[in-house]
Amino acid sequence: MNARHGLILATAVLLSSSGCAAGGGGGTSPATMPSLPGIQGETLEEGIRPRDNNSTRSAEDFLNQAQGAESEAEKASLYGQAFDAATECKSTDVDNPKCFFLSAQANVGLKNYREAAADFDRAEELHPRYILETERWREQAWVAAYNEAIVPSNAGDYEAALVIFEAANALYSARYEALLQTGSLYSRLGRPAEAIGAYEDAITRLEETRETALADTTQADLWTEHWSFARNGLAQAYQLSGDHQSAADLLGEMLAETPDDASLIGSLASVLTELEMTDSVDALYNNLLNRPGLTEFDFANAGVGLYRIGEYERAAVAFSRAAEMNPFNRDARLNLTLTHNGSENWEAVIPAAQDLLEVDPLNGPAWIMLARAHSGLENDEEASRVFNEYQAIGYEVENIMLEQSPSGGARVTGSLKNTSAEPGETVTLRFTFGGVEGRGLGTTDIRIQIPAVDSSVEFMGDFTSSQAVTGYMYEVVGG
Numbered sequence: 458m459n460a461r462h463g464l465i466l467a468t469a470v471l472l473s474s475s476g477c478a479a480g481g482g483g484g485t486s487p488a489t490m491p492s493l494p495g496i497q498g499e500t501l502e503e504g505i506r507p508r509d510n511n512s513t514r515s516a517e518d519f520l521n522q523a524q525g526a527e528s529e530a531e532k533a534s535l536y537g538q539a540f541d542a543a544t545e546c547k548s549t550d551v552d553n554p555k556c557f558f559l560s561a562q563a564n565v566g567l568k569n570y571r572e573a574a575a576d577f578d579r580a581e582e583l584h585p586r587y588i589l590e591t592e593r594w595r596e597q598a599w600v601a602a603y604n605e606a607i608v609p610s611n612a613g614d615y616e617a618a619l620v621i622f623e624a625a626n627a628l629y630s631a632r633y634e635a636l637l638q639t640g641s642l643y644s645r646l647g648r649p650a651e652a653i654g655a656y657e658d659a660i661t662r663l664e665e666t667r668e669t670a671l672a673d674t675t676q677a678d679l680w681t682e683h684w685s686f687a688r689n690g691l692a693q694a695y696q697l698s699g700d701h702q703s704a705a706d707l708l709g710e711m712l713a714e715t716p717d718d719a720s721l722i723g724s725l726a727s728v729l730t731e732l733e734m735t736d737s738v739d740a741l742y743n744n745l746l747n748r749p750g751l752t753e754f755d756f757a758n759a760g761v762g763l764y765r766i767g768e769y770e771r772a773a774v775a776f777s778r779a780a781e782m783n784p785f786n787r788d789a790r791l792n793l794t795l796t797h798n799g800s801e802n803w804e805a806v807i808p809a810a811q812d813l814l815e816v817d818p819l820n821g822p823a824w825i826m827l828a829r830a831h832s833g834l835e836n837d838e839e840a841s842r843v844f845n846e847y848q849a850i851g852y853e854v855e856n857i858m859l860e861q862s863p864s865g866g867a868r869v870t871g872s873l874k875n876t877s878a879e880p881g882e883t884v885t886l887r888f889t890f891g892g893v894e895g896r897g898l899g900t901t902d903i904r905i906q907i908p909a910v911d912s913s914v915e916f917m918g919d920f921t922s923s924q925a926v927t928g929y930m931y932e933v934v935g936g
Contacts (some may be wrong), residue, residue, distance in 0.1 A: 461689065462470065464818040466799075468720050468753050469930075472521070477847075479506065481526060482565055484794075486887050488812075492855035498656075498869060499518055501585045501588065501589075502585045502586070502587045503582055503584065503585070503586055504554070504582075504583055504584040504585050504586070505552055505553070505554055505583045505729075506551065506554075506584065507549075507554050507555035507558065507567070507584055507587070508553070508556060509553060510546065510550060510553070511556050512543065512545045512549065512550070513542075513543075513546055513553075513556065513559060513855070514544050514554065515538075515539075515542040516539045516542035516543040516546065516560075516563065517537050517559065519536070519538045519539035519542060519563075520535075520536070520539045520559065520563065520566070522535050522624060523535035523536050523539065527651050528842070530655045530748075531695055532566065533566075533567065534726075535566075536563050536567045537563075538564035539559065539562070539563040539569065540560060540564065540567060540922075541558055541567070542559075543559040543560035543563055544556075546559070546560075548668055551668075552583060553583075554579075554580045554581075554583035554584035554587060554787045555580075556592070557576045557579040557583065558576070558577070558580040558587060558591065559575035560562065560576045561573045561577045561580060561591070561594070562594065562804060563723065564576060564616070565594070565597075565598040565601065567754045568601070568602075568605065570598060570601075570602040570621065570624035570625065570627075570628055571623075571624040572626060572769075573624075573628060574598075574627035574628045575600055576676065577591050577595055577626075577888065579657055595628050595629040596628070596629050596631070596632070599625050599628045599629035599632055599635070602621055602622075602628060602635075602738075603621075603622070603625045603634065603635050603638075604683060605621055605716060606618045606621035606622045606625065606635075606638070607932070609621070609731070610622075610638070610642075611864055613868050613919075614644065615642050615645055615646055615861070618638070618642060619639060619642040619643070619646065622635045622638045622639045622642065626639060626655075627784055630662075631662065632662070632846070633658075633659040633663055633683065633687075633736075634649050634683070635688060636655045636656070636658050636659035636660050636662065637655075637656075637686060637690070639651075639652075639655040639682060640652045640653075640655035640656040640687070640690050640691070640694065641690060643694070644690065644694050644697055646691060647697075649695075649697035649698035650690075651695035651697060652690070652697070653694045653695065656687050656688075656690045656691035656694055657691065659683075659687045660684075660687050660688065660691065662883075663680065663683060663687060666680065667680070667684075669721045675767050676859055678837040686706060688711055688815030689711075689724075689936050690709060692707045692708050692711075692724065692728075694702045696727075696728060696731070697704035697709065697827035700910070701731040701732050702730050702732065703706045703863070704728045705725065705729060705732060707727045708721060708724050708725040708728060711724055712863050716859060717748075717752075719745055719748055719751055719752075719755050719878060720755065721759045721764070722741055722744060722756075723741075723755055723759055724746055726738050726741040726745065726759070726760070726762050727758065727762050730765050730766060731786070731855060735766050738762060738766055739766065739768070742762060742763055742768075742771070743840045745759055745760060745854055746771075746775065751778075751781050751820070752782075753778075753786055753789065753927070754779075755777040756776070756778040756779040756782070756789075757775070757777045757779040757786070757789045757792070758790065759772075759775045760772045760773070760775035760779065760792055760796070761792065761933040762777040763775060763892070764796055769799065770802040772792075772796050772798075773793060773796045773797060773802075773805070776790075776792045776796060777793055780812070783894070783895040783896075783928055783930055784816075784891065784895050785816070785889070785890070785891025785895060785897075785926060785928030785930055786872035786891075786927070786928045787813070787817050787928060787929060787930060788928070790812055790813040790816060790817070791813055791817070791820070791823070792814075793809045793812075794806060794809040794810045794813050794826055795826075797809050798826045798829070798830070801832050801833065803829075803830040803831075803833035804834065806826055806829075806830035807816070807827060807831065807834075808835075808886060810823050810824075810826050810827035810830065811827065814827070815929070816929075816930035817854070817857070817930070817931070818879075818931070818932060818933065819850065819854040819873075819886075819933070820853065820854065820903055821853035821855070821876075822871060824843065824846075824847035824853075825844075826848070826913040827843050828840045828843040831843060846869050848876070848877065849877070850874055850876075850878075851877045851878030851879075852874060852875050852876055852877075852884065852907060853871055853874050853876060853884070853932075854871055854872070854873055854874075854879045854912065855871065855873075855874055856870075856871050857869065857871035857873050858870050858871065859926070859928070859929055861925065861927075862926075863922040864920070864923075865921075865922045865923075865924050865925060865926070866920050866921045866926060866930075867890060867918060867919075867920050867922075867924075867926035868917065868918070868919050868920070869901070869917070869918050869920070869929060870902075870915065870916065870917045870918075871886055871915070871916055871932035872913040872914060872915045872916065873905045873907070873908075873913065873914055873916060874908050874911075874912070874913040874926045875907050875911065875912055875913075876910070876911070877910060878907050878910075879907065879909065880908060880909045881904065881906065881907060882905075882906070882907045883904055883906055884905045884907060884933060885903070885904050885905075885908070885931060885933070885935050886902070886903045886905065886916075886934070886936050887900050887901075887903075887927065887930050887932050887933075887934045888900060888902075888903065888918060888920070888929050888930070888931045888933060888934070889930050889931065889932075890920050890922070890928070890929050891926070891927055891928045891929065891930075892922075892924045892925055892926060892927055893924075893925060893927060895928075898918075898920075898924055898926065899920060899922060901918045901919065901920045902918075903916050903918040904936070
């Protein structure tokens with residue numbers, strides 16, 4: 458999640474869903490592919506003709522055997538032997554395109570997708586007409602790479618997933634789904650310039666399939682979903698790169714097409730805040746907050762925007778609405794408390810901080826704001842009681858972050874700081890996760906060993922679910 462001016466945005470970096478990909482027009486395959494050169498009237502040069510030799514025959518034999526192998530170990534061994542034969546061919550018959558074509562196939566079998574892409578490229582460079590054969594191999598390899606990348610992506614290993622999705626893009630340029638994934642992961646990993654490039658490429662591919670996809674009732678909804686994701690992702694990447702004007706231009710274009718989209722209104726208002734267009738921001742939020750059917754995320758992000766233009770009372774109302782809609786929305790409760798504290802509305806800080814501590818009981822700043830509010834109301838005895846209760850705990854939780862998985866479930870991370878407790882003891886935090894409309898989904902226990910005084914230790918817990926996680930609360934359940 459992103460923090461601005463101490464507040465937490467409800468919407469983190471966009472994550473593309475990680476469903477399996479299919480080839481040949483099935484699954485998430487686009488409705489149509491760009492025309493291949495040489496098929497629509499353009500003549501491909503022949504280049505160097507492929508030729509057979511002992512190495513190519515050996516490689517083909519091993520590849521054929523691998524196709525019929527029953528065990529994964531046997532397949533890997535046969536693909537390895539095919540690769541060795543193709544490598545020998547490349548070293549002794551250096552300009553034979555067939556050596557590289559066979560090496561590419563062996564590398565796909567060995568899941569060396571980046572190397573396979575380079576081999577396909579070289580085979581086509583030597584013999585351009587190979588594209589008539591390599592195209593189907595490339596797409597099949599793309600599908601294999603894409604589906605392999607889903608595993609680390611769903612496990613939260615975004616660096617590993619990115620490497621494979623990048624290889625999928627290198628293998629096959631006509632499919633846009635892996636570009637959406639790389640755009641999302643680049644943004645998540647703090648590489649907005651590369652995210653911009655990936656999303657722009659995806660948008661180009663999507664535009665190429667627009668007419669056919671929208672005319673096909675089985676493809677139209679999926680195409681529209683991907684189109685929206687790509688443009689929203691691009692706008693967010695512009696923001697992450699600091700190019701707020703480009704983000705505003707794109708969001709304005711999108712809002713002109715769908716003027717009733719509340720999330721776009723909120724996103725544009727947030728960008729215009731960065732451009733210090735206060736009057737426009739105020740008008741957008743007036744428009745937004747008067748609309749029916751707003752989600753807790755709409756209210757939460759509107760609250761952040763209103764706070765940033767100094768509209769603290771309206772920000773507090775927005776945060777309150779978000780908190781009311783979901784008992785697991787810890788971030789809305791934190792933002793509400795920070796807003797009241799920042800405007801020194803002590804009477805409002807007290808119930809807000811108490812509500813926050815119900816879901817985030819080891820939040821040190823919440824305890825301090827509660828004590829400060831009592832002091833601000835000249836209730837010194839209660840302020841002292843609250844502060845002493847906070848100090849008696851002996852430890853606090855900091856930097857909690859919730860990473861939602863697009864396929865369901867989440868990961869929670871944070872750190873536990875020892876302020877005065879006995880080092881070496883164990884604390885167990887039970888996180889309860891909530892879903893859409895505040896439904897409870899389940900719990901995860903995290904055991905943490907208390908570090909030395911004034912030191913912190915990081916913790917992490919995973920929650921597996923088929924449903925989307927929208928928030929959390931936690932409690933201390935013992936040692």
